[in-house]
Amino acid sequence: MSETPAHRLPERDRPWMMRTYAGHSTAKASNELYRGNLAKGQTGLSIAFDLPTQTGYDPDHELARGEVGKVGVPIPHKGEMHTLLDGIPLDDMNTSMTINATAAFLLALYIGTAEENGVDRAKLQGTTQNDIIKEFLARGTYAFPPGPSMRLIADMVAFTVTEVPKWNPINICSYHLQEAGATPVQEIAYAMSNAIAVLDAARERVPADQMGKVFSRISFFVNAGVRFVEEHAKLRAMSILWEELGRERYGVEDPKHLRFRYGVQVNSLGLTEAQPENNVQRIVLEALAVTLGRNARARAVQLPAWNEALGLPRPWDQQWSLRIQQVLAFETDLLEYPDIFEGSVVMDGLVGELLAGARAEMAVVAEHGGAVEAVPYMKAALVDSHRERWRRIESGEQVVVGMNKFVETSESPLVDEDGGIMTVDAAVEAHQREAVEAWRAERDQAAVDAALAKLREVAADDSQNIMPASIEAARAGVTVGEWSQALRDVFGEYRGPTGVGEATAADHGADLEALREEVGRVGEALGRTVKILVGKPGLDGHSNGAEQIAVRARDVGMDVVYEGIRLTPQQIARSALDEGVHVIGLSILSGSHKELIPTVIDELRAAGVDVPVVVGGIIPEADVAPLKAAGVAGVYTPKDFDMNRIMSDIVALVAAKGGVSTPA
């Protein structure tokens, strides 16, 4: 038998796990979707939960309004979990759950459901995302303060390592950092610093001889942007740092334990509303970044869809993205070779640069006292990086084909009357509200009360593990809202830092100078500096747009009130009144604008605040007219990337409202 030559593999590699991030409306509808996706050749499940489930509110909670079943599936209790997983072989399935603040409870529901179906917990495979630091930095579905949140994570690590040994209790996420504007160096450094914080916390809760195993259960969830060569280098750099960390900081020796394992969702931030078909090319190239080099290849991949910036994908859109993976894995020769970058001068050079940069930035985080203490620092650094990214796009320094260059286009046949997106039936919310009320009425309330009392007791006692009591609660029929409220009662609540205060001032472009003049002139005529409230109503955690708008408003000379994410319409109206703002800008990307924007406007009227309101975010064309009819003065979507133009519109609105004459 002939030797395999060095440039070939003895046998073709097995493909990575292929997933589609999915879930919407109800557990039943999502279950059907999952079965359909599996039939199309998807090899693992990736569950998208709705925002109430992610932030720990039941469908009938005030804060859940407009969000139930919207961007994911509502799973408030074990009944819904059973429906969601119906007919899916849990001893065989690898399930990724994008769940963080409430991860312990959702894992409890998953375990409880499996066991009630006769599947032993030791057989369960999958991942709970469970990375809270990146929620504070980028994603926004946190619920408890940092200290208790880290303890919940450590509890889950300690519990799963013996009880659910094939489970990845946490996915350290660099994905969301890039989506919030991180540079590759920041992405690496903050993710690794985050991992250190988690491992340090876990070290205190597991026996020393288990650390190798614990280390090996930590996987990553990364991003890959369209600069795919550098992005591949980033993954190689991460695997080097990870191994180093294992050896040096945690004394891990087994090479199997030291392997850097990661899943990916490729970059979505760079996917455009303008000429959305171009997103397909971007996605393909980004998929290459995480698959090209065998030494740093993804274990699991999920791809966004061509219509990412328009709204939620339909099953067909997701199928297209799954097919991209399948073509890459099954049609090309990608999986036939050893690492194709071995010995590449370019690759090694890039890796070296990234490593140096990341080590320096990790040292800065360490100086702040570690990732938990450095959250405000890192958040501000991300906002600032994003500000810089946006500046490059606006100035044309960074080319975005179809948006700031080559913008001429023929009519697109892709977007038809339905807007080319999936919309969730508004009736879902009312139905879910009733369903959860019915669930509460039917269970054994004494058992629920006992389970919640036990949960509070365990939460208050740092030496106990939260998981057994959570599984008990899940079995008793406790809801995610009740579980979370019990912990909120014990731990308190927390608002993450906004990061906007420290952002560097924009360069003095000519555009900006002219705008400042105008803002100054209008302010003088009005008697006070033009003051704007940038508000984020509801559970939506997409803060990028609001942050950058807030920073730009400051840079053109306005006084800016921005209180961060997750405000009720009443809070926004009250702030607008007390602060005496001249204009209000609301940002919603999660799709709840139809419910929430009119409510904010009603609240403003009730408070006697009569100022222009503008709205930005993911607002489908069809919703613009109704919003304007409700009293909105202007609507902005991702294609309006020139923020100075937005500012100029806003000043004009303020001037008109205040009776300030137009400039001479």
Added chain:
Amino acid sequence: MSVPAPPSAGRGAELGVRLRDRDLSAAPATLNLVESRTPADREQTAALLRELSPAKLGGEAQGHVIGVTGPPGAGKSTLLSALVREWRTRGKSVAVLAVDPSSKRSGGSLLGDRARIDFDPGDRELFIRSTAAGERLGGLAPATRAAAQALAPAFDIVVIETVGVGQSETDVADVADTVAVIVQPGSGDALQFLKSGIMETPDVLVVTKADLGKIAISARRDLSAALRSLGARDTKVVMVSSVPPPSGIADLADAFEDHRAALDLPGRRLAARRAAALADFAVEHGERGVRGLGGRRAAVKLLAEQDPALEVPALVAVLEAKVAA
């Protein structure tokens, strides 16, 4: 007790009457007015303050004006969030005037304090307003003095958050009945300033972030020792934690009440009005105007000779008359 403003009275006087009647819903409009720089609005502001003079009120405004100052990041806003909760459970109405330090790049500011202060949007007895600071670190926004004077008759507590390190918190001392300096454990600044006499002894010293443990305890110990050696026996040092579970908050609220109870209120308020008049005059007429009065000391002396019952606009008028003469 209230005499309604005559129908011909302007917005300023109307707001003044509402505040005198402790109508808290007048607060937003009052701030919009006192912050305004148009000549017409400045006149209205003067009219508003005239309605709230000790003579019209029949004594000093009942509210307790508290200044909270310290370096950025010391934990002032977070502390206010906890204090507001404490005061509200004690049944006190509260106005928070947050003077945001963010430097005035481009003339605009990001006003970040509000984001740290939890509030119930339905609570009509709580008012929170952020304003951009003046050019100077630790300076008060020009309107903040007027705002504090206007709101003090209506609210039980008017608390002003400013950034101050070392000697630059004197502005807030001019306005407040009680000044608290907020110290972050581990930073020796306050201690140094205190020892070297750069910083005037505050009425209350607050060590934040008690949850950090040892480092907070040693900060309190060092500050107490420094105060003893300065002979400042009246200054209380309170250690607080503002993050859950909060601690020391009730003690701090008590310390404020105790200070106020022991205070010569009319004396302090009189000094505040006179300082405000001089500051307003300086904003309007600049340093040159102050020189026209024969310098700051002469101006202070002139003010000291005036009728203690005069409200700020009347005092400004006295100064202006002097320059004109």
